[in-house]
Amino acid sequence: MKYKPNIQKIIPNESTDSKNMITFKVNGLEISRSVSTRLHLADFLRHEIGLTGTHVGCEHGVCGACTILLNGQAVRSCLTFAVQADGAEIHTIESEAEDDGTLSVLQQAFEDCHGLQCGFCTPGMIMNIRSYFNSNEKLDLSDDGIREIISGNLCRCTGYANIVSAVRQAAKQLGKG
Amino acid sequence: MSTRQFGARVKRNADPELLRGEGCFTDDIPLHGALHAAFVRSPFARAKILEIDVTEAVELEGVIAVYTCDDIGHLDQELPLLIPHDCMTDARTARPLARDDVYYVGQPVVMVVAINRYIAEDALLLIDIDYDPLEVEMGLEAAAMDGAPLVHDTHPNNVAADFTQISGDPSAAMQDADHVTRITVRVDRSTASALEARAVAAQFDHVSGQLTVWDGTQAPLAVRGGIASLFGLDEDKVRVIAPNVGGGFGQKIMFPHSDEVLVPLAAMTLGRPVKYIEDRRENFIGSNQERTQIHHMELFAKKTGEIIALRDNFLHDTGAFIPYGIAVPQVASTSIAGPYRIPNIEVSFKAIYTPATPVSPYRGCGRPHACFAIERAIDQLADELGMDRMEIRRINLIADDEFPYERDGLIFADGLKVIQDSGQYTKALEMVRAKIGWDGFAEKQKAAQAEGRYLGMGLAFYVEGTGLGPYEGGHIKIHPITGKAYVNTGLTSQGQGHETVFAQIVSDQLGIAVEDVIVVEGDSGAFDWGVATFASRAAVCSGNAIHKTAIKVRKKIIEAAANMLEADLSEIELEDGYALVAGTNRKVALSAVATATNPLRYAFNEAAKAATQFAPASRHDGPALAEGQQPGLEDTDFFSPDCATWAYGVHAAIVEIDPVTCKVDFHKYVCIHDCGNMINPTIVEGQVLGGFAQGIAGALYEKIEFDEDGNPINASFVDFLIPYATEIPSIEIHHLETPAPNNPLGVKGVGEAGCIAVGATVASGIQDAMKHKSNAVFRQTPITPSMIHEGLFKTSS
Numbered sequence: 001m002k003y004k005p006n007i008q009k010i011i012p013n014e015s016t017d018s019k020n021m022i023t024f025k026v027n028g029l030e031i032s033r034s035v036s037t038r039l040h041l042a043d044f045l046r047h048e049i050g051l052t053g054t055h056v057g058c059e060h061g062v063c064g065a066c067t068i069l070l071n072g073q074a075v076r077s078c079l080t081f082a083v084q085a086d087g088a089e090i091h092t093i094e095s096e097a098e099d100d101g102t103l104s105v106l107q108q109a110f111e112d113c114h115g116l117q118c119g120f121c122t123p124g125m126i127m128n129i130r131s132y133f134n135s136n137e138k139l140d141l142s143d144d145g146i147r148e149i150i151s152g153n154l155c156r157c158t159g160y161a162n163i164v165s166a167v168r169q170a171a172k173q174l175g176k177g
Numbered sequence: 178m179s180t181r182q183f184g185a186r187v188k189r190n191a192d193p194e195l196l197r198g199e200g201c202f203t204d205d206i207p208l209h210g211a212l213h214a215a216f217v218r219s220p221f222a223r224a225k226i227l228e229i230d231v232t233e234a235v236e237l238e239g240v241i242a243v244y245t246c247d248d249i250g251h252l253d254q255e256l257p258l259l260i261p262h263d264c265m266t267d268a269r270t271a272r273p274l275a276r277d278d279v280y281y282v283g284q285p286v287v288m289v290v291a292i293n294r295y296i297a298e299d300a301l302l303l304i305d306i307d308y309d310p311l312e313v314e315m316g317l318e319a320a321a322m323d324g325a326p327l328v329h330d331t332h333p334n335n336v337a338a339d340f341t342q343i344s345g346d347p348s349a350a351m352q353d354a355d356h357v358t359r360i361t362v363r364v365d366r367s368t369a370s371a372l373e374a375r376a377v378a379a380q381f382d383h384v385s386g387q388l389t390v391w392d393g394t395q396a397p398l399a400v401r402g403g404i405a406s407l408f409g410l411d412e413d414k415v416r417v418i419a420p421n422v423g424g425g426f427g428q429k430i431m432f433p434h435s436d437e438v439l440v441p442l443a444a445m446t447l448g449r450p451v452k453y454i455e456d457r458r459e460n461f462i463g464s465n466q467e468r469t470q471i472h473h474m475e476l477f478a479k480k481t482g483e484i485i486a487l488r489d490n491f492l493h494d495t496g497a498f499i500p501y502g503i504a505v506p507q508v509a510s511t512s513i514a515g516p517y518r519i520p521n522i523e524v525s526f527k528a529i530y531t532p533a534t535p536v537s538p539y540r541g542c543g544r545p546h547a548c549f550a551i552e553r554a555i556d557q558l559a560d561e562l563g564m565d566r567m568e569i570r571r572i573n574l575i576a577d578d579e580f581p582y583e584r585d586g587l588i589f590a591d592g593l594k595v596i597q598d599s600g601q602y603t604k605a606l607e608m609v610r611a612k613i614g615w616d617g618f619a620e621k622q623k624a625a626q627a628e629g630r631y632l633g634m635g636l637a638f639y640v641e642g643t644g645l646g647p648y649e650g651g652h653i654k655i656h657p658i659t660g661k662a663y664v665n666t667g668l669t670s671q672g673q674g675h676e677t678v679f680a681q682i683v684s685d686q687l688g689i690a691v692e693d694v695i696v697v698e699g700d701s702g703a704f705d706w707g708v709a710t711f712a713s714r715a716a717v718c719s720g721n722a723i724h725k726t727a728i729k730v731r732k733k734i735i736e737a738a739a740n741m742l743e744a745d746l747s748e749i750e751l752e753d754g755y756a757l758v759a760g761t762n763r764k765v766a767l768s769a770v771a772t773a774t775n776p777l778r779y780a781f782n783e784a785a786k787a788a789t790q791f792a793p794a795s796r797h798d799g800p801a802l803a804e805g806q807q808p809g810l811e812d813t814d815f816f817s818p819d820c821a822t823w824a825y826g827v828h829a830a831i832v833e834i835d836p837v838t839c840k841v842d843f844h845k846y847v848c849i850h851d852c853g854n855m856i857n858p859t860i861v862e863g864q865v866l867g868g869f870a871q872g873i874a875g876a877l878y879e880k881i882e883f884d885e886d887g888n889p890i891n892a893s894f895v896d897f898l899i900p901y902a903t904e905i906p907s908i909e910i911h912h913l914e915t916p917a918p919n920n921p922l923g924v925k926g927v928g929e930a931g932c933i934a935v936g937a938t939v940a941s942g943i944q945d946a947m948k949h950k951s952n953a954v955f956r957q958t959p960i961t962p963s964m965i966h967e968g969l970f971k972t973s974s
Contacts, residue, residue: 009241011210011212011241011292011449012238012239012292013210013292014292015238015239015292015293015295015296016238016239017295036295038295039295046204046205050207051198052198052201052202052204052205053197053198053199053200054198055202055372055373055423056204057372057373057374057423057457058457058893058894059456059457060457060893060894060895062893062894062895063372063457063894065372092198093197093198094197094198096196096197096198097196097197101193101197103193103196103197107193107196107197110192110196111188111189111192111193111196112188114188114189114859114860114862114863116192116195116196116672117424117672117673117674117863117867118371118372118373118421118422118423118424118671118672119191119192119195119196119200119421119423119672120200120202120371120372120373120421120423120424120672121372121423122195122196123198126196143907144903146902147901147902147903148903150901150902151901151902151903152901153901153902154372154894154899154901155372155902156369156370156371156372156424156426156867156871156899157372157424157672157863157867158863158866158867158870159866159867159868159869159870159871159905159908159931160866160870160901160902160905161866161905161907161908162863162866163902164902
């Protein structure tokens with residue numbers, strides 16, 4: 001077997017899928033792109049504009065790893081087409097820390113409480129909690145209450161207990177309880 | 178002196194990046210122009226392939242290549258049997274792409290490479306394959322019977338391996354028994370379900386001949402070895418990197434999965450980077466699973482409750498192939514007597530081929546099965562002898578002064594003796610008795626029963642042989658410019674916090690802040706001696722290797738610093754990144770020591786000036802480096818354990834069953850745990866908590882189900898019930914620390930511990946909760962609400 005490539009055939013860089021022009025704000029920055037109609041939002045964020053902090057764990061809307069904020073609401077970006085986000089305002093995990101990298105109160109609480117291990121579910125978990133923190137409603141900070149808040153996100157490493165502690169620490173610090 | 182970092186609750190070095198979304202998982206790596214692979218997988222559990230027609234797929238715009246077994250050259254072969262053992266004959270392993278036959282639903286048959294995954298999946302639908310389905314038997318016991326359809330014609334009764342191990346003289350001891358307890362237990366098939374499914378990306382530079390593979394694996398060095406062998410490449414031309422990996426739990430120790438050889442092949446032949454990012458369904462049907470075993474156990478006891486012999490016969494489901502050998506049933510066999518003295522053991526198993534996804538280790542690797550068997554059997558023995566479950570355990574536990582306790586005749590999964598090296602088993606049992614409130618529970622239970630409630634106490638003890646060899650290495654270098662320590666080892670992390678605990682170990686020896694110890698692992702280009710991450714072995718093997726290396730580097734620093742500071746060796750202390758003369762203000766930064774020990778020609782920065790040829794400090798006669806001297810502050814050492822080191826623990830739970838919904842509520846769950854000296858108690862607790870959650874999952878929720886034709890029927894996160902936070906109870910963890918006597922740090926592994934005893938504890942509690950009304954027994958996990966419902970109506974005789 002030889003390992004040098006054969007003379008290359010022309011490999012197109014883009015598919016011939018039908019495309020639509022969309023304009024939206026991502027983490028405060030307005031962008032316009034022509035996107036394949038069937039491209040889901042997670043793939044768009046990750047592979048078209050390089051925001052790889054949003055992770056894809058199941059692509060059927062159950063694990064929550066791809067959770068982002070769309071107009072302030074936590075949504076599964078694997079179940080959302082990029083074109084559906086036209087005109088929307090999106091926030092991803094990359095917007096959570098300060099520009100200089102300083103962790104947000106919520107992120108800091110995860111670090112303090114050992115609320116993550118492999119870190120794959122973490123961005124989705126944080127964006128989901130962020131939607132609660134942004135909602136102005138008084139949160140139930142009992143164990144059961146916090147477990148309910150994070151019950152849309154699967155974590156396979158931590159057993160959740162330390163995430164519960166992290167949410168409580170951050171919520172108290174931010175006066176959400 | 179600085180505060181000792183070993184044993185401290187240090188925050189993790191890895192966290193800030195992961196929290197900001199700056200982790201780098203395989204699919205995050207930007208590979209310009211990358212192509213994407215997708216697989217046509219067998220829709221039949223067992224079938225002959227009559228014809229494969231890829232014509233339409235090849236013509237689809239955006240499809241670059243389509244591979245069947247005819248298109249992959251010499252890779253069209255049965256992949257390696259990773260762990261050969263005499264008890265297997267003609268062990269069967271899978272080909273990268275099926276040829277002539279398919280053996281399970283999910284087996285890769287055709288690979289498509291296209292410009293993106295969307296088009297690759299479009300192309301899958303255009304591939305036409307004619308199959309002739311064959312008869313299958315999905316039941317494990319039925320598959321081993323005469324006349325059952327064979328997965329491989331070469332293996333009568335589907336027996337892949339048949340192995341018996343004996344310790345002591347069980348036949349003689351059995352004669353002396355006053356009582357024999359017999360029990361059959363079953364643990365069902367599950368899957369690791371790491372949140373990041375498997376992922377492979379490859380890039381081939383045909384000018385330099387360098388193949389780079391990014392692989393979400395637990396075994397990058399082994400993958401490198403596998404690829405170099407299969408492709409006939411020099412090892413130095415193959416670099417395998419495990420970047421951030423989103424959980425492993427055993428599934429990612431298996432290699433090569435088909436994609437791990439076919440993605441590199443495509444990258445090499447197409448001249449473009451290629452990625453395969455497994456989706457969740459593919460992970461459910463295509464990536465290895467574990468768990469189904471059926472144990473027939475007999476305990477031979479005296480009237481006093483002393484167990485004098487154990488006989489266990491079990492069936493192990495190995496799926497359609499046995500690429501990882503008998504690791505899982507061998508670990509189950511050798512863990513079968515748990516923490517108990519039981520001096521006479523006969524344990525035998527048959528590994529059975531079934532037409533299902535192949536089996537390799539999943540967190541626990543046979544230990545949860547062994548624990549479930551012995552612990553359910555001991556509960557039953559206690560019941561039959563009218564003894565307290567706590568008491569019968571107490572009298573059978575290996576006593577503190579009996580360690581090291583060898584089970585002569587049993588060989589562990591590392592090929593070495595089974596020697597339970599150390600522990601305080603009785604103390605652990607007494608701790609759990611106190612913490613769960615064992616004494617006095619009977620009254621509470623009676624009171625609850627009087628109110629029509631179902632309250633029960635569950636109890637189970639477990640052991641875990643950890644830190645298996647053969648060895649790991651550690652490499653440390655002090656960076657001359659920053660003074661930071663750069664540390665390598667050959668195994669890799671999937672979120673366990675290696676980068677922090679290894680840094681703690683180095684910090685203590687070198688006086689460098691934990692955050693200034695940079696641990697790089699999982700990159701064959703950085704360090705390529707070592708094995709892999711499995712069997713709760715990283716802290717033991719790599720931890721001790723790094724510790725030994727750090728001691729050597731410490732010595733080099735002290736020698737060089739003493740010279741620079743004109744002091745005695747005994748006066749030098751290392752602290753906060755400096756070497757200093759005790760009791761004085763004379764000190765020198767480690768960066769300067771590292772620079773000074775590296776004779777230079779060029780002064781690339783201020784510190785470097787002192788090491789250049791005309792600087793006063795480096796004036797010398799003869800060569801700049803004396804014979805035998807090495808430049809800089811750098812060293813490498815290795816640790817190879819003489820046998821595994823055995824961690825252990827006890828779980829107890831107070832459960833209540835809701836007789837209407839059959840839901841199990843946990844009033845209290847206590848875990849006593851001993852993994853030797855703890856490097857970082859926070860990380861240890863994190864491992865225990867995570868393992869515990871997977872234990873609850875296996876005890877009550879997770880089971881891979883097949884229909885009678887072999888189709889997985891719950892291969893999604895919708896139907897396969899991974900617990901959310903709402904399903905996992907709170908747990909109290911209490912530590913014991915019995916130092917391991919057989920490694921310098923005194924550490925034992927912890928990665929798998931949390932999950933082992935949960936199934937047995939929960940089953941024990943549920944059975945206890947309904948024993949006043951029902952004679953139901955719980956000898957199978959997961960325990961579903963239907964099983965509980967059925968149990969509630971089994972009237973006591």
